[in-house]
C-alpha cells in the first residue's frame with residue numbers, strides 16, 4: 001500500500017484500542033482485503049469486536065469530537081472522546097471513508113476504505 005503511514009497507523013491504532021477498551025470478554029479481529037473499482041484499488045480494513053456495542057441513537061454521534069456515550073463524572077472508560085473524530089477526518093483527508101455498524105451488547109464493526117495508492121485519488 002502506498003499511503004500516509006502516520007495517518008494509517010493512527011487510524012488502525014485508534015480502532016483497535018477502542019475495540020480492546022470496550023470488549024471485556026470476547027474477540028477482536030482485524031481484516032484487510034482489496035477490491036478494484038474503476039481501475040482504483042481500494043483496501044478495506046475491518047475492525048470487529050464482540051464488546052459492549054452501541055445503540056442506533058449512540059451511533060449517530062460516534063464521530064463527533066469529545067463525544068463519549070458515557071460522559072458522567074464516574075464514567076468507567078478513559079479517553080478524551082477525540083479518537084474517532086480524528087480517525088474520520090484522516091480517512092476523508094486521504095480520500096477514503098469510514099462507516100460503522102453496531103448493536104448493544106453484541107459488538108461493533110468499523111469499516112475503513114482507503115485507496116491502495118493515495119496518489120491515484122488525491
Ligand SMILES: Nc1ncnc2c1ncn2[C@@H]1O[C@H](COP(=O)(O)OP(=O)(O)OP(=O)(O)O)[C@@H](O)[C@H]1O
Nearest residue numbers: 018019022053068069079080081082083084085108
Ligand atoms: N468499539 C467500540 N465499542 C463500543 N463503543 C465504542 C467503540 N468505539 C467507540 N465507542 C464509543 O464512542 C465513543 C467515542 O470514541 P473515541 O475513540 O472517539 O473516544 P474515546 O475512546 O472515548 O477517547 P480517545 O479515543 O480520545 O482516547 C467512546 O467513548 C465510546 O462511547
Ligand SMILES: [Mg+2]
Nearest residue numbers: 018079083084
Ligand atoms: Mg478512542
